[in-house]
Amino acid sequence: MIKKIDIRELRPGMYVHDLNCCWVAHPLYPTRFKVQSGKEVDRLIELGVSSVYIDSGMGEDAPNAATEDEVRQTVESALLKIAESLGVAGEAQGITTREELGSAAQIHREAHQTIQEVMSDIRLGKHSEMERIEPAIRGVVDSVFRNSGALIQLGGIRTKDQYTFAHSVNVCALLTSFARTLKLGNDITRQISVGGMLHDIGKMRVPDAILNKPGGLTESEFDEMRRHVQHGVDILGKVSWISPISLQVTAQHHERYDGSGYPAGLKGDQISQFGQMASIVDVYDAITSTRVYHRPMAPVVAIRKIQEWSEQYFNEELVSHFIRSVGIFPLGTLVRLESDLLAVVVEHSASSLLNPVVRVVYDTGKRSRVAPYDLDLSQQSADRIVGFESGEKWGIAPADFLMAVDAPAV
Numbered sequence: 108m109i110k111k112i113d114i115r116e117l118r119p120g121m122y123v124h125d126l127n128c129c130w131v132a133h134p135l136y137p138t139r140f141k142v143q144s145g146k147e148v149d150r151l152i153e154l155g156v157s158s159v160y161i162d163s164g165m166g167e168d169a170p171n172a173a174t175e176d177e178v179r180q181t182v183e184s185a186l187l188k189i190a191e192s193l194g195v196a197g198e199a200q201g202i203t204t205r206e207e208l209g210s211a212a213q214i215h216r217e218a219h220q221t222i223q224e225v226m227s228d229i230r231l232g233k234h235s236e237m238e239r240i241e242p243a244i245r246g247v248v249d250s251v252f253r254n255s256g257a258l259i260q261l262g263g264i265r266t267k268d269q270y271t272f273a274h275s276v277n278v279c280a281l282l283t284s285f286a287r288t289l290k291l292g293n294d295i296t297r298q299i300s301v302g303g304m305l306h307d308i309g310k311m312r313v314p315d316a317i318l319n320k321p322g323g324l325t326e327s328e329f330d331e332m333r334r335h336v337q338h339g340v341d342i343l344g345k346v347s348w349i350s351p352i353s354l355q356v357t358a359q360h361h362e363r364y365d366g367s368g369y370p371a372g373l374k375g376d377q378i379s380q381f382g383q384m385a386s387i388v389d390v391y392d393a394i395t396s397t398r399v400y401h402r403p404m405a406p407v408v409a410i411r412k413i414q415e416w417s418e419q420y421f422n423e424e425l426v427s428h429f430i431r432s433v434g435i436f437p438l439g440t441l442v443r444l445e446s447d448l449l450a451v452v453v454e455h456s457a458s459s460l461l462n463p464v465v466r467v468v469y470d471t472g473k474r475s476r477v478a479p480y481d482l483d484l485s486q487q488s489a490d491r492i493v494g495f496e497s498g499e500k501w502g503i504a505p506a507d508f509l510m511a512v513d514a515p516a517v
């Protein structure tokens with residue numbers, strides 16, 4: 108049986124099934140192994156692992172530990188509580204996601220191109236006119252304020268070899284949306300967005316062979332990779348228009364609420380609010396992308412992992428607000444309705460986190476596709492979401508339906 112335990116409860120003889128820490132390419136991920144010594148546990152703690160899943164069928168048991176299913180149920184009830192107590196982000200979207208998609212695609216392309224140029228200059232040791240990034244950031248901020256879903260949804264479409272550039276744009280968009288949900292004000296939001304776009308700039312001083320190495324890193328390569336945070340602070344610290352808030356985002360995006368992060372191992376509110384926000388967003392984007400060492404997690408699954416990790420790695424209250432900004436069922440999620448129809452989430456609802464607008468695409472009863480049509484679940488008492496499904500299992504690519512022209516509403 109798969110069970111979750113705190114890292115301090117891990118003993119020799121137990122079999123590690125999952126390090127529950129899949130955002131890093133550390134030397135032990137994604138290995139499954141039997142713990143041989145207490146030293147191994149100390150090393151895991153050093154690497155930033157705070158809890159693990161063990162397989163009691165393969166090694167010693169932890170009789171009182173929560174099972175995987177129990178953890179899942181706890182997460183689902185926490186999400187329900189967020190939906191009930193906090194509700195939607197409250198800011199009405201200026202226009203619909205579908206109306207914003209065209210401009211968002213253009214903004215995403217331009218921002219990607221500009222950050223790639225700026226970062227490549229740094230990689231080559233050339234002087235970079237970093238001000239060039241400002242119009243790109245303004246474009247992202249404006250798009251997110253018109254409609255927060257479009258640009259974030261586009262972030263899901265990417266290639267793995269351009270990870271660092273796409274990740275920069277996505278973190279910028281996600282952080283902007285997060286700041287908007289928190290109503291932090293235009294000036295602070297813009298400074299957070301700047302930090303989001305440039306937070307990984309220090310990676311340009313990490314050798315390419317380590318940055319894009321297929322498979323896990325060695326211990327020394329892992330240490331080298333971790334140095335990107337300090338490199339980033341060094342690079343941005345010399346730029347006069349980079350504000351302290353943008354610097355905090357860069358300096359603290361790998362810190363973790365329980366002190367297990369790096370480079371300073373800051374704990375709780377020793378990490379600024381902006382650093383705490385950045386750490387949530389950085390992990391969310393990392394786990395939803397294709398990396399050489401892991402397959403992308405569906406956003407709907409990633410949201411649940413972030414909620415699970417909020418017990419240790421993140422500020423729980425901030426995680427609730429992040430979930431409000433992305434949704435309990437993020438755009439593009441394939442959901443199962445009570446009527447056994449499958450549908451793709453195409454628009455957040457203005458009134459409920461649990462009842463978005465969905466596009467019905469498949470009838471599981473008849474095992475056949477249906478001509479797509481839209482349902483606003485906040486308006487309909489006839490149907491509701493009962494769970495989410497994997498697109499792969501049904502041969503459905505949800506993104507195709509999200510991008511498609513408007514379907515008739517019923």
Ligand SMILES: [Fe+2]
Nearest residue numbers: 306307360361
């Ligand atoms: Fe980073």
